[in-house]
Amino acid sequence: MDLTDQPTLITGAAAGFGRALTERLLAEGARVAALDCDGERLAQLAAEQPEVLPIVCDVADPAAVEAAVAQVTERLGGIRILINNAGIMRSAPLLNPLDRTDPRHPLDLWHQVLDVNLNGVFYLTRAVAADMLQRRARGVIVNVSSISARGNAGQSAYSAAKAAVEALTVVWAKELGRLGIRVAAIAPGFCDTQGTADALEAAQLASWVDQVPLKRMGKVEEMVDALLWILQADYFNGRVLELDGGLRL
Numbered sequence: 001m002d003l004t005d006q007p008t009l010i011t012g013a014a015a016g017f018g019r020a021l022t023e024r025l026l027a028e029g030a031r032v033a034a035l036d037c038d039g040e041r042l043a044q045l046a047a048e049q050p051e052v053l054p055i056v057c058d059v060a061d062p063a064a065v066e067a068a069v070a071q072v073t074e075r076l077g078g079i080r081i082l083i084n085n086a087g088i089m090r091s092a093p094l095l096n097p098l099d100r101t102d103p104r105h106p107l108d109l110w111h112q113v114l115d116v117n118l119n120g121v122f123y124l125t126r127a128v129a130a131d132m133l134q135r136r137a138r139g140v141i142v143n144v145s146s147i148s149a150r151g152n153a154g155q156s157a158y159s160a161a162k163a164a165v166e167a168l169t170v171v172w173a174k175e176l177g178r179l180g181i182r183v184a185a186i187a188p189g190f191c192d193t194q195g196t197a198d199a200l201e202a203a204q205l206a207s208w209v210d211q212v213p214l215k216r217m218g219k220v221e222e223m224v225d226a227l228l229w230i231l232q233a234d235y236f237n238g239r240v241l242e243l244d245g246g247l248r249l
Contacts, residue, residue, distance in 0.1 A: 010083045145166050
């Protein structure tokens with residue numbers, strides 16, 4: 001796919017990988033709508049990238065998603081590229097013997113993580129794919145998964161959500177491919193982002209990096225390059241591109 005002038009929607013676009021991807025796609029000539037629940041960061045992005053269309057949206061709210069997609073299609077004339085990047089990383093073991101009040105995994109954390117990382121992907125893809133079908137437009141949908149989809153101790157909710165996203169990637173590729181819509185995913189390992197630093201203690205992160213054969217974290221620019229390759233490789237469909245430096249959980 002030639003990215004020039006392509007109407008593109010990116011979720012979680014105001015910071016980290018999402019922001020880097022937004023800036024790169026704008027540089028490639030795409031017309032980008034940036035969705036994020038953080039209005040302040042989104043305003044900063046729009047101030048620095050005035051050509052972007054900023055929309056405050058909680059992807060875990062299906063009504064808000066429908067409204068946002070309608071706004072994007074009206075302003076950009078449809079959507080040809082959807083990148084489901086929005087996500088949160090919260091960690092907790094299934095049982096914490098040190099918690100004498102209730103050692104069990106918190107239910108609110110479970111629902112919060114699945115609402116954003118899994119339900120949000122479903123809501124966005126459901127709305128955007130329907131619009132592509134109505135317009136008879138070919139397009140591509142890329143889901144951002146994680147190395148944790150293989151199962152990471154202490155991340156029941158996050159691992160479950162990302163594994164489900166990878167399964168949905170295959171399902172949707174089979175269903176939508178005949179309509180001219182590709183669906184693929186990218187699964188980064190540990191990357192040098194603020195989100196990673198916030199989610200993991202320094203000692204824990206250093207331990208993971210030591211297990212990476214390349215002995216370093218991934219760079220955001222490397223993840224962006226890989227995702228752009230997916231967009232441009234028109235025969236890549238129903239597969240997950242893993243970028244983890246060779247680390248296996």
